[in-house]
Amino acid sequence: MDYEKASDFFKALGNPVRLRIVRELTQGERCVGAVENRVQASQANVSQHLTILKKQGIVACRKEKNMRCYYLKSPEFVRGVLALIDGEQRRGCE
Amino acid sequence: MDYEKASDFFKALGNPVRLRIVRELTQGERCVGAVENRVQASQANVSQHLTILKKQGIVACRKEKNMRCYYLKSPEFVRGVLALIDGEQRRGCE
């Protein structure tokens, strides 16, 4: 296991705004404005977080007209991780 | 989903030393000295990281003689998360 790389992945999800963004993207591709509307954060902030997620290889984006649509690179993987957390949270473990 | 809580969980795993510690604990209960030997970090540093993991509810500890044995509170859950990451890493997605 590559601990540096794995911890970078966790670090990327270790922020509530990014987690919301990722969660939103499990529903499908979204342009920045759409994400902005669903997440409680400014345009600049959402853009910054998307940049971080892109650097981390979690999302990618494509151009559509004058917008940029972001999507998960491995949607099943991300859904799997979130589902695990979700389940554990519901189980109320602390 | 509680995004604050979930992102705190990810943040706790978002450090290579803590990830190594957690990985070690998937093998079973360990006292601080044993963890120290397996992870590349000082006694104080390991202790600090264990404190963080304990605050986050990921590990707990019990006393045994003059030592403290740490263990995962939800070993199956943690193993599940790590297995997912491991699998994805092996698949080489970036």
Added chain:
DNA sequence: AAGATATATTCTTGATTCGTAATATAGCAA
């Protein structure tokens, strides 16, 4: 009680992260 061992805590400093404000860029519309 006096060491010795195992672990925790505090302090400090440098690095990283976060969010906002301001500005820049790129594509489309008129």
Added chain:
DNA sequence: TTGCTATATTACGAATCAAGAATATATCTT
């Protein structure tokens, strides 16, 4: 070209994190 919309980038201060050094505490052992 001018202006508008969508998004990105830069700059900056505040907050948080990371690790080492030093010190404290707690439990054994003798």
